[in-house]
Amino acid sequence: MPLTTVNLEPPYLLYLGDVPDDDHAKTGHGMAYWRPELCAGQMRLPECPVDIGLPEMTVAEAAHAGVKTAIVGVAPVGGQIPDHWVPQLIELASAGISIAAGMHTRLTAMPDLVAAAHKSGAKLSDVRVPPPDIPVGIGTPRSGKRVLMLGTDCAVGKKYTALAVHRELERRDIPATFRATGQTGIMIAGEGIPIDAVVADFIAGAAEMLSPDNDDDHWDVIEGQGSLWNPSYSGVTLGLLHGSQPDAIVVCHDASRTQVLEVGGDYPIPELDEVIDDALRLARRTRPRCFCAGVSVNTSRMSDLERDTYLGELQHNLALPCVDPIATGVSPIVNFMLKHV
Amino acid sequence: MPLTTVNLEPPYLLYLGDVPDDDHAKTGHGMAYWRPELCAGQMRLPECPVDIGLPEMTVAEAAHAGVKTAIVGVAPVGGQIPDHWVPQLIELASAGISIAAGMHTRLTAMPDLVAAAHKSGAKLSDVRVPPPDIPVGIGTPRSGKRVLMLGTDCAVGKKYTALAVHRELERRDIPATFRATGQTGIMIAGEGIPIDAVVADFIAGAAEMLSPDNDDDHWDVIEGQGSLWNPSYSGVTLGLLHGSQPDAIVVCHDASRTQVLEVGGDYPIPELDEVIDDALRLARRTRPRCFCAGVSVNTSRMSDLERDTYLGELQHNLALPCVDPIATGVSPIVNFMLKHV
Numbered sequence: 172m173p174l175t176t177v178n179l180e181p182p183y184l185l186y187l188g189d190v191p192d193d194d195h196a197k198t199g200h201g202m203a204y205w206r207p208e209l210c211a212g213q214m215r216l217p218e219c220p221v222d223i224g225l226p227e228m229t230v231a232e233a234a235h236a237g238v239k240t241a242i243v244g245v246a247p248v249g250g251q252i253p254d255h256w257v258p259q260l261i262e263l264a265s266a267g268i269s270i271a272a273g274m275h276t277r278l279t280a281m282p283d284l285v286a287a288a289h290k291s292g293a294k295l296s297d298v299r300v301p302p303p304d305i306p307v308g309i310g311t312p313r314s315g316k317r318v319l320m321l322g323t324d325c326a327v328g329k330k331y332t333a334l335a336v337h338r339e340l341e342r343r344d345i346p347a348t349f350r351a352t353g354q355t356g357i358m359i360a361g362e363g364i365p366i367d368a369v370v371a372d373f374i375a376g377a378a379e380m381l382s383p384d385n386d387d388d389h390w391d392v393i394e395g396q397g398s399l400w401n402p403s404y405s406g407v408t409l410g411l412l413h414g415s416q417p418d419a420i421v422v423c424h425d426a427s428r429t430q431v432l433e434v435g436g437d438y439p440i441p442e443l444d445e446v447i448d449d450a451l452r453l454a455r456r457t458r459p460r461c462f463c464a465g466v467s468v469n470t471s472r473m474s475d476l477e478r479d480t481y482l483g484e485l486q487h488n489l490a491l492p493c494v495d496p497i498a499t500g501v502s503p504i505v506n507f508m509l510k511h512v
Numbered sequence: 513m514p515l516t517t518v519n520l521e522p523p524y525l526l527y528l529g530d531v532p533d534d535d536h537a538k539t540g541h542g543m544a545y546w547r548p549e550l551c552a553g554q555m556r557l558p559e560c561p562v563d564i565g566l567p568e569m570t571v572a573e574a575a576h577a578g579v580k581t582a583i584v585g586v587a588p589v590g591g592q593i594p595d596h597w598v599p600q601l602i603e604l605a606s607a608g609i610s611i612a613a614g615m616h617t618r619l620t621a622m623p624d625l626v627a628a629a630h631k632s633g634a635k636l637s638d639v640r641v642p643p644p645d646i647p648v649g650i651g652t653p654r655s656g657k658r659v660l661m662l663g664t665d666c667a668v669g670k671k672y673t674a675l676a677v678h679r680e681l682e683r684r685d686i687p688a689t690f691r692a693t694g695q696t697g698i699m700i701a702g703e704g705i706p707i708d709a710v711v712a713d714f715i716a717g718a719a720e721m722l723s724p725d726n727d728d729d730h731w732d733v734i735e736g737q738g739s740l741w742n743p744s745y746s747g748v749t750l751g752l753l754h755g756s757q758p759d760a761i762v763v764c765h766d767a768s769r770t771q772v773l774e775v776g777g778d779y780p781i782p783e784l785d786e787v788i789d790d791a792l793r794l795a796r797r798t799r800p801r802c803f804c805a806g807v808s809v810n811t812s813r814m815s816d817l818e819r820d821t822y823l824g825e826l827q828h829n830l831a832l833p834c835v836d837p838i839a840t841g842v843s844p845i846v847n848f849m850l851k852h853v
Contacts, residue, residue: 250713275711275713307744307745308743308744308745309743309744309774309775309776310743310744310772310775310776310777310779311775311776311777312776312777366712367711367712367713368711368712368713369711369712370616370708370709370710370711370712371707371708371709371710371711371712371715371747371748371751372591372616372708372709372744372745372748374712374747374748375743375744375745375746375747376744399750400797402649402650402651402716402754402755402797402798403648403649403650403651403713403716403717404648404649404713404716405716405750405751405754405797406712406715406716406747406748406749406750406751406752406754407712407713407715407747407751408747409740409746409747409750410712410746410747410748411747413743413746413747414743431651433650434650434651434652435650435651435652435653436651436652436653436798438651438797449793452790456741456743456746456779457743457777
């Protein structure tokens with residue numbers, strides 16, 4: 172069965188609106204990092220504090236530079252496009268620049284934007300649309316190997332870690348596929364399933380469809396979604412976990428995060444040993460021999476010394492590889508994963 | 513914000529197609545048990561083994577008896593209406609009998625049926641349609657009291673137990689509302705949210721919307737959905753659990769069930785003490801003082817003596833009220849719930 176597929180024509184302009192911080196500009200940062208050769212520039216509202224570091228462009232400059240597609244590079248809670256972004260999107264579409272977004276609000280449901288795009292011939296691509304006819308999950312064990320990212324919260328580096336693990340497996344000539352579960356991952360990989368946009372009854376079925384039977388030595392590296400500890404999205408995460416039947420999980424964490432973001436109560440991030448125990452207890456319902464292959468931590472707000480101390484202590488306490496996927500790389504996690512599977 | 517609401521005109525005809533067993537005829541059995549005064553008859557294909565015990569009717573007999581609405585009384589995996597049921601549904605609609613169903617397949621998406629209904633003036637009601645504009649869950653603690661049913665599998669008596677607990681609270685003049693989360697519950701109560709039809713990102717938000725802030729002494733009695741131990745639907749259940757923030761859970765179980773039904777692997781139902789521990793561990797993420805108020809077991813395949821022995825031993829081991837909601841009633845669970853909240 173076909174997955175959600177996207178074919179976006181480069182070069183890209185990353186549109187950021189007035190997104191308040193880097194955590195909410197995940198799509199823009201992800202595209203710029205993993206597909207730099209395809210990204211020509213960025214566009215923001217004047218008050219936007221986030222800077223991806225690409226050339227700033229007006230609509231005219233983007234058109235002049237040959238930009239073919241503007242990607243809405245943000246991931247707000249609830250996935251809505253704010254009304255005050257729409258005039259710029261219409262201006263882009265009117266200039267013949269196609270637009271892609273991964274929001275629950277669909278570009279194709281915005282009449283003025285549709286009219287502008289129709290007139291200029293620009294394409295509107297909604298990436299967060301699951302494929303039709305997803306079956307109910309069935310829980311049958313599958314062949315091939317799988318590793319799934321599990322976050323202590325949203326926006327802690329699950330996608331980055333998955334792509335880094337995938338790249339490391341490819342570097343070692345081990346057959347592997349990155350399996351995208353969110354809009355950014357799908358734009359990077361060209362296909363996947365936006366798991367949080369699937370109807371609830373079919374979450375596990377979508378996860379089963381995303382990583383089907385495969386060769387025994389093949390790894391599916393599955394991007395995570397949400398978090399078991401986030402009261403808004405835990406259902407998405409458990410459905411993905413049970414449907415993925417991972418041989419291994421990698422716990423992803425932000426060292427500066429002590430509380431779950433954007434919720435209305437007291438939701439501390441549990442200690443990482445507890446996180447691993449709870450996650451494995453749930454994971455083993457569909458994959459009895461599932462193990463944790465390591466912890467991937469965003470330590471970007473630490474000094475080098477702080478990072479070394481933090482990761483060293485964590486590794487000592489957990490007896491598992493603990494890395495910063497950017498600063499130290501994920502190689503130790505891949506080693507552990509391949510050794511213990 | 514409005515919930516999914518349905519206004520079905522009685523009397524009802526319960527349509528069963530050729531559903532293979534009672535577990536899959538939950539909607540029909542539920543309507544006949546909880547709204548007997550509204551149910552005039554049943555209609556089946558010749559080979560259907562399920563008998564609800566209502567007068568058997570042809571289309572002509574139903575029309576003659578003044579039946580206003582035929583309710584598709586089944587709940588198959590995946591929620592599809594089989595093609596070979598459609599001719600009878602069209603015949604009903606052509607006779608001016610409205611049709612209601614709670615499937616993922618929508619009646620209003622079946623052109624021939626729509627045409628027949630349009631011609632006769634019959635209404636087509638799709639009950640499994642969530643309300644629009646469900647927000648993302650936020651996790652803020654809410655006022656009022658809540659009890660949620662959690663099943664060891666699907667089709668183990670969650671809805672029955674919830675309705676029985678609700679009735680018992682009303683009998684004691686304790687303010688209470690039954691909160692329906694599935695199609696049958698919604699047809700019985702007239703409103704609710706079909707939680708398994710909500711887009712995955714919004715499961716917890718839907719649960720929060722379903723049981724909003726209320727008076728301190730008011731109980732929301734929330735029907736469960738799916739099961740944390742069912743690899744097909746666990747995500748739905750966890751989202752509902754976290755969004756409901758229950759003060760108490762009631763574990764629902766079928767004493768004759770040792771394996772999860774309709775899955776492709778080895779999925780034993782865990783021991784009930786383990787079920788309770790795991791459920792409370794997850795529940796306490798959003799309601800730290802959540803407790804288990806008892807276990808409600810379908811023991812219909814046991815003799816009276818077997819039942820007494822089974823429930824007695826269970827109660828001794830768990831130190832919690834253990835009942836069969838039909839044979840013994842849920843009063844001990846309600847007592848425990850009110851005492852310990």
